[in-house]
Amino acid sequence: MVKNFFSRFYIGIILLFLYAPIIILIVLSFNQSKSRAKWGGFTLKWYGELFQNDDIMRALYTTLILAFVSALIATIIGTAGAFAINSMKKTPRFIMMGVTNIPMLNADIVTGISLMLLFVALRFSLGFTSVLLAHITFNIPYVLLSVMPKLKQLNPNTFEAAQDLGASPIYAFFKVILPDILPGIISGYFLAFTMSLDDFVITYFTKGPEINTLSTKIYTEVRKGIKPEIYALSTIMFVAILILLILVNRKNADKHVPIRK
Amino acid sequence: MNDTKPKLNPSSDSGLMLPHTNRIKLLSFPYIIWMAGFIIIPLVMILFYGLTNKENSFTLENLAAIAEPINLQALGLALLLSIISTVICLILSYPLSIILNNIKLKSNSLIIFIIILPMWMNFLLRTIAWQNILEKSGTLNTLLTFLHLPTINIINTPAAIILGMVYNYLPFMILPIYNVLIKIDQDVINAARDLGANTLQTFTKIIFPLSLPGVISGITMVFVPSLTTFAISSILGGSKILLMGNVIEQQFTLGNWHAGSGLSLVLMIFVLLCMAILSKYDKEAEGSNIW
Numbered sequence: 001m002v003k004n005f006f007s008r009f010y011i012g013i014i015l016l017f018l019y020a021p022i023i024i025l026i027v028l029s030f031n032q033s034k035s036r037a038k039w040g041g042f043t044l045k046w047y048g049e050l051f052q053n054d055d056i057m058r059a060l061y062t063t064l065i066l067a068f069v070s071a072l073i074a075t076i077i078g079t080a081g082a083f084a085i086n087s088m089k090k091t092p093r094f095i096m097m098g099v100t101n102i103p104m105l106n107a108d109i110v111t112g113i114s115l116m117l118l119f120v121a122l123r124f125s126l127g128f129t130s131v132l133l134a135h136i137t138f139n140i141p142y143v144l145l146s147v148m149p150k151l152k153q154l155n156p157n158t159f160e161a162a163q164d165l166g167a168s169p170i171y172a173f174f175k176v177i178l179p180d181i182l183p184g185i186i187s188g189y190f191l192a193f194t195m196s197l198d199d200f201v202i203t204y205f206t207k208g209p210e211i212n213t214l215s216t217k218i219y220t221e222v223r224k225g226i227k228p229e230i231y232a233l234s235t236i237m238f239v240a241i242l243i244l245l246i247l248v249n250r251k252n253a254d255k256h257v258p259i260r261k
Numbered sequence: 262m263n264d265t266k267p268k269l270n271p272s273s274d275s276g277l278m279l280p281h282t283n284r285i286k287l288l289s290f291p292y293i294i295w296m297a298g299f300i301i302i303p304l305v306m307i308l309f310y311g312l313t314n315k316e317n318s319f320t321l322e323n324l325a326a327i328a329e330p331i332n333l334q335a336l337g338l339a340l341l342l343s344i345i346s347t348v349i350c351l352i353l354s355y356p357l358s359i360i361l362n363n364i365k366l367k368s369n370s371l372i373i374f375i376i377i378l379p380m381w382m383n384f385l386l387r388t389i390a391w392q393n394i395l396e397k398s399g400t401l402n403t404l405l406t407f408l409h410l411p412t413i414n415i416i417n418t419p420a421a422i423i424l425g426m427v428y429n430y431l432p433f434m435i436l437p438i439y440n441v442l443i444k445i446d447q448d449v450i451n452a453a454r455d456l457g458a459n460t461l462q463t464f465t466k467i468i469f470p471l472s473l474p475g476v477i478s479g480i481t482m483v484f485v486p487s488l489t490t491f492a493i494s495s496i497l498g499g500s501k502i503l504l505m506g507n508v509i510e511q512q513f514t515l516g517n518w519h520a521g522s523g524l525s526l527v528l529m530i531f532v533l534l535c536m537a538i539l540s541k542y543d544k545e546a547e548g549s550n551i552w
Contacts, residue, residue, distance in 0.1 A: 007360045014357055017428065018379050021390030024400065025382065028393070036393055077291045084289030096289075099296050102304075105481070107489035107532055109506055110525050113513065114303030117310055117522070137299040140292070200385060200492060205513070218385045222496055226389060234386050241381045245374060 022238065029231035036226070046232040053229050056217070060233065062128065063197060063213040070135035071143075071192035077136070078143030078192075079185055085144070086151045100141045111138060112205030119206065126208025134206040135196045142195060143188035150184030307529075310522035323523020332508055332524065336531075339505040342419055343487035346426035350434040350483045351476065353427070358439040372439065376432050388425050388496045395421055395497070417499035425493040426483075433482035441475030442468075477539055485532055 029047070033040025050056060085096045103111055115137065119130045154177065162172035200215035207216060218230060314320045326332055361372050379387065394400045395416040402412040415421045445468060453463045491506030498504075503511075505528055512521030 007363070010356065010360060014353065014431075015375070018376070018431070020394060021387040021428070022379055022382055024390040024393050025386055028390075037396070037398065077295055080288040081292030084286055084292065087285045088289075096293075099300060102300050105485065105532070105536060107485060107528060109489050109491065109509060110307065110529050110532075111303075113509070113521065113525055114307045115299065116513075117306040117518070118299070118303040121306060133299065137295070140295065144292075194381070198380065198384060215383060215385055218383060218389075219492065222385070222389065226386075230386070234382050238382050242378065245378070249370060249374060 025231050026235050026238070029228065029235040031228065031231075034225075034228060046228040047236075050229040050232045050236075053227070055212075056214075056227070056229055056233060059212045059214050059217040062211055063215075066128075066132060066135055066213060067193045067196040070132055070139050070196045071189050074136045074139035074192045075143050075185060075189045078140045078188060079147050079181075081140070082144050082147040082151055086148065100144055103138045104141050104145075108199075108201035109205075112202040115202070116205045126206060128211050130206045130208065131203055131211065131213070134202050135199065138199070138202060139192035139195060142191045143185070146188035146191060147181060147184040150181040154180055307522050307525055310519050311526040312523075314519055323520050324527060326520055326523055327527045331503070332505075335503045335508045336505045336527070338419070338502070339488055340531075342423055342426065342504065343484055346423045346430070346487050347434075347480055347484045349423070349427050350431050351480065353431065354434040354438050354479065355476075357435060358442050361439055362442040373436065376435055376439075380432060384429055385492060385496070388429065388493055391421070391425055391428065391497060392416065395424070416497065417501070419498070419502060421497040422494050422502065422504070425497040426487040426490065429493060430483040430486055433486075434479035437475040437478040437482070438472060439475075441472045445471050473542070477542060481536065481539055484535060488532065488535075489528060 028036060030042050030044070031039055032043040032045075081096075085093055088096065112134070115130075115134045116126070118124075119126055119133075124130060158176050159172055162176045163169060167175065198215070199213075200219065203213050204216055204219065207213070212220070214230075214233075218226065221227065221230070311323050312319060312321070314322060327336065392399075395413075396402070397412075397414060397416070399416075402414075405412050415424070449471075450463060450467060453467045458466065489506050491504065491510045494502060494504045494507055505524070509521050509524050509528065512518075512524060
């Protein structure tokens, strides 16, 4: 009983720790006062002004397009790469996986700086394209590492059986292999999307002065004070993700047999 | 090779042997080109910049710059703070993972969901919110004064940076540990109990060694970003406390690319060293899994 109480208390404390800043941000989005320090009464005006603020809307647009496109390209290259690596012999596979792990283990600041040096050396102007290339680069490993385990689980006999039964290799691929690895591809895409959405350091070094994502915009505003519209925007995004994830979870919970005994 | 005729005996060690393996290898070209162009070559660029001066002649000056007191101090402080926050994360996460593992939930996706959810709000904003909480007249002190408790003033100190690191990277420690704990076979634990091991012995001899891979990957995922951060320290540490990441970032904003690259190289060497030490332990852990 005591142990049970302690367990609950401990979980509660950790959750409070994890969610306290989020509660603060949501409260700030309804704060009449422009200053973070004091409460000026309840208001919804920041939610209205948010959509009139071109700077923030442009940063939001850049962030979303960047995440969408970089995750898409990374998914295509990463999935193709996963197929190829999976059919390789041991040594080349080992080397390929080693290179794949570099951006995941290396410090973000080093990855960001190294890419910036490359773009500058190639006289490639820093802007949307350079950030996009950088995002694809750090996204590919996430896709590859989500697709690989699914490929390993594949039973090669089913593919052969399909062909023995008269399916062309392409048809067999779409009917037999793709459905099996699709969950890996989808989770790879969402992982890549999230990483791109949340990245600050690599974007900061590769972006150039013309464009801003939400992260870099927030960072430049830290010193002069964050605009309350940003709190409103992040509250909207948080609630949207929350609803989306609850819906997905519900659906999965219905479908899946409990994992644990 | 005849494409339509499937190979009957996949003799190689790879998992999936599709019949037209050679054609499948072509699929790796975009990947290989991409990784060579955007991972290997950029690293060579850092190496080049780090080992040359503005006149493009070879020098070790940029590497030696780490010995300057201000840089050495930044590296030392970054190491110290990241080690402390990694240890705190481990101390907080392990009991939590055990507790979560003991609540036999129908699916573990809910737990993962609750732990990951905060990460969907921009990490800079969440760190700024900690400014609000920790400030002299912030949320925490208002609450403490209300309860007639002494106030805490840690904003703009290393303690606030540690808090920021622990806060931001805690999920990266909880998830890998939780993921290995739920996979431990209950029968193994029961067997240990049947053979007379008490709770502590079961933990030190069975549960902890089996969970080591998760602990190692958690340590890596907390330690590396903490060691190299510059955003958390500049938001919660004020402008006076410099970590290694801040020093490197400053060099680049000042336009000293060669010096900045040299310091990045040093940082990279430190990260690699730590990974090498950790992977040694990881191997040992794997070895102990085979009885």
